[in-house]
Amino acid sequence: MSEGPGLATISDLMRHWNVCWKVAEAIADHxxxxRGLERALTKKYGKIKTREQRWYRxxxxxxxxxxxxxxxKHWSRMKERLLTVTELxxxxxKGRSARTFRRxxxxxxLPSVKLPIGKHLFREFEVELDLQ
Incomplete structure (x- = not known):
């Protein structure tokens, strides 16, 4: 039986969502x-004492x-940093603009992840057929 894809820290989420620390922390708090997101509090990690010790499944x-x-089979790709509309x-x-992707x-x-801050982000492998 597989253990699952693991745990993420705020630093991992900051990289994944392509945002700064404070924004990643605010999104996790939101x-x-x-939405009922729970911190992963396991015996292995103990009680959360610092902001870096916030773990999420x-x-x-x-x-x-x-x-x-x-x-x-998709776990590693799902953990990749999401792309902004500008990067996309x-x-x-095809020369489409960021505005087109946003719309x-x-x-x-277009499959995207909408963060509570209103920002749309994209998984490269979900939209790669339209990209170089």
Missing amino acids: FEDK WEDIWEMEGRVDVPP ASRDN DAANGT
């Missing part, structure tokens, strides 16, 4: 308050991002 993070039951536009071989994400025609 998910804790509004990757499965819970992905669920908050709108993805449920991620198969093990710069990699697009497509907002109307649901």
Whole structure:
């Protein structure tokens, strides 16, 4: 039986969501308050004493991002840093603008993760067919 994809710290989430520390912490707090995200408090890690010792299960993070039951073969790709609309536009071989990607994400025609701060982020492997 697999142990699962592991745990994420605020530093991991900061990198994953492509945001600064304070924003990553605020997003995690929002998910804790509004959506039931729970910190992973295990005997292995003990009580949380510093902000870096906040641990979250990757499965819970992905669920908050709108993805449920991620198969093990996708775990490593799901942990990759998400792309901004600007990064996505710069990699697009069709010359579409960031505004186009933002609009497509907002109307649901492009898979994205919408953070509580209103920012849309993208998993490269979910949109890679349209990119160089």
